[in-house]
Amino acid sequence: MSALMLDGKALAVSREAMLKASVEELVAAGANQPVLATILVGDDPSSATYVQMKINACGRVGMGSRSIHLGSDTTTEELLATIDGLNNDPDVHGILLQHPVPSQIDERACFDAIAIEKDVDGVTTQGFGRMAMEEPAYGSATPAGIMTLLQHYDIELEGKHAVVVGRSPILGKPMAAMLLNANATVTICHSRTQNLEALIGQADILVGAVGKPELIKAEWIKDGAVVVDAGYHAGGIGDIEKDGLESRAAALTPVPGGVGPMTINALISQTLESAKASHNQ
Known part of the structure; x- marks a missing residue:
């Protein structure tokens, strides 16, 4: 057996070509250029890199971006005011608050302050609830990107046992809900799980989302x-x-080049959908 490589980088490139055409069509129809606003709080270099990658992706598909960089001493109230301003700006169609924020900030309160129609990163409590209940909502970007990747490669999910290792509110939990909505049988594992090895050994679909190398x-x-x-x-x-999985697994995501590009692709795709919805109001 040779594992099928789930190439997120190649898929993202092909999807960007389609997104670019859709942006051009939308603007030609008289809509404003779709705009993603990114908020970076503090000076973490990894976070700055991730934000720049998202800005670059917007540029490649003809979308606009607005970059907001706040100092590491920013308060919750100051960040909430920034988000409120973007919520009320009709030229902004999506809002991304880069995770994590400095420890003095109530991150959940700030995530939940993002207007549901601009929550293109799928981080609000309301958005999660609507997605879990199979109501219209923008999904958390990484799980949404994974689902797109699995669908593209015709990975069968219905009836399969999916094991998700990790329960973060923007990755593990929404990933499990999306798999459940796709009719998989889902087990969520975490730091208190007993017999982790045995549970992972039962997985037809395994998602590693624990954040530990x-x-x-x-x-x-x-x-x-x-x-x-x-x-x-x-x-x-x-x-x-x-080690050895390439000859034993049915399919496998590379690192890098698997999930990461699809996370960004989901974010910009959902920003475009938000712009379309705004234009059609």
């Missing part, structure tokens, strides 16, 4: 599993150890 060992994963690694750590390694 190579916590999930290759030997735990059964032959023929679909392995999705949502982690990225220094040295180009993910949350899942890959």
